[in-house]
Amino acid sequence: xxxxxxxxxxxxxxxxxxxxxxxxxxxxxxxxxxxxxxxxxxxxxxxxxxxxxxxxxxxxxxxxxxxxxxxxxxxxxxxxxxxxxxxxxxxxxxxxxxxxxxxxxxxxxxxxxxxxxxxxxxxxxxxxxxxxxxxxxxxxxxxxxxxxxxxxxxxxxxxxxxxxxxxxxxxxxxxxxxxxxxxxxxxxxxxxxxxxxxxxxxxxxxxxxxxxxxxxxxxxxxxxxxxxxxxxxxxxxxxxxxxxxxxxxxx
Numbered sequence: 001x002x003x004x005x006x007x008x009x010x011x012x013x014x015x016x017x018x019x020x021x022x023x024x025x026x027x028x029x030x031x032x033x034x035x036x037x038x039x040x041x042x043x044x045x046x047x048x049x050x051x052x053x054x055x056x057x058x059x060x061x062x063x064x065x066x067x068x069x070x071x072x073x074x075x076x077x078x079x080x081x082x083x084x085x086x087x088x089x090x091x092x093x094x095x096x097x098x099x100x101x102x103x104x105x106x107x108x109x110x111x112x113x114x115x116x117x118x119x120x121x122x123x124x125x126x127x128x129x130x131x132x133x134x135x136x137x138x139x140x141x142x143x144x145x146x147x148x149x150x151x152x153x154x155x156x157x158x159x160x161x162x163x164x165x166x167x168x169x170x171x172x173x174x175x176x177x178x179x180x181x182x183x184x185x186x187x188x189x190x191x192x193x194x195x196x197x198x199x200x201x202x203x204x205x206x207x208x209x210x211x212x213x214x215x216x217x218x219x220x221x222x223x224x225x226x227x228x229x230x231x232x233x234x235x236x237x238x239x240x241x242x243x244x245x246x247x248x249x250x251x
Contacts, residue, residue: 038090045097046077052104059111062150066107066157073100102159110150124162131171132204137197145174169205
């Protein structure tokens with residue numbers, strides 16, 4: 001009797017192991033297929049961007065700068081897709097390539113060319129809105145301008161989206177003042193004043209009703225992103241390393 005029971009236990013263990021192994025194998029196959037699909041989707045956009053970057057030459061400062069930014073995104077996307085081992089990483093590579101295509105689109109418009117077909121929206125682009133009027137402000141000893149159209153004074157394009165937790169409207173600017181925050185992942189102390197002066201009350205942006213609205217959007221979206229990532233970014237409020245540094249990350 002004991003022998004029969006032992007055999008039954010062994011059979012059950014073998015069957016259970018086979019079921020678990022089969023489930024793991026199926027899951028691994030699904031993940032592999034999903035990753036392959038995500039990589040193929042990203043490479044499609046990257047290849048499209050590469051074709052544009054290689055075949056277009058800027059004719060003025062605005063288009064040259066936009067194409068330089070597009071080329072930078074092309075390089076970044078190519079590196080990201082080569083290192084991608086997850087679906088999320090492949091999607092980030094695609095996002096970089098899409099950003100590049102927006103820069104290409106801006107360059108074509110600056111040169112008076114057909115911008116081509118509409119592009120997929122970027123993450124945070126809809127919430128950021130677009131620059132709809134001319135703004136010129138003095139900030140930390142320099143003059144910064146925002147405009148809905150390119151000019152010699154505003155040759156730097158931004159496609160719209162979130163940088164370090166804050167929405168920046170799509171438009172043309174006198175300088176890429178967002179790049180330090182893009183690299184460092186955080187805004188400087190005086191950035192609140194810059195956002196206020198440039199965008200507060202501007203129709204078509206995430207700041208139409210002033211700073212309070214921008215703060216609400218940045219906080220809500222930052223909180224959701226933090227939950228998804230398992231962290232606590234709160235749209236720019238950094239609680240890491242024991243250093244409480246509330247940066248009012250929606251405006």
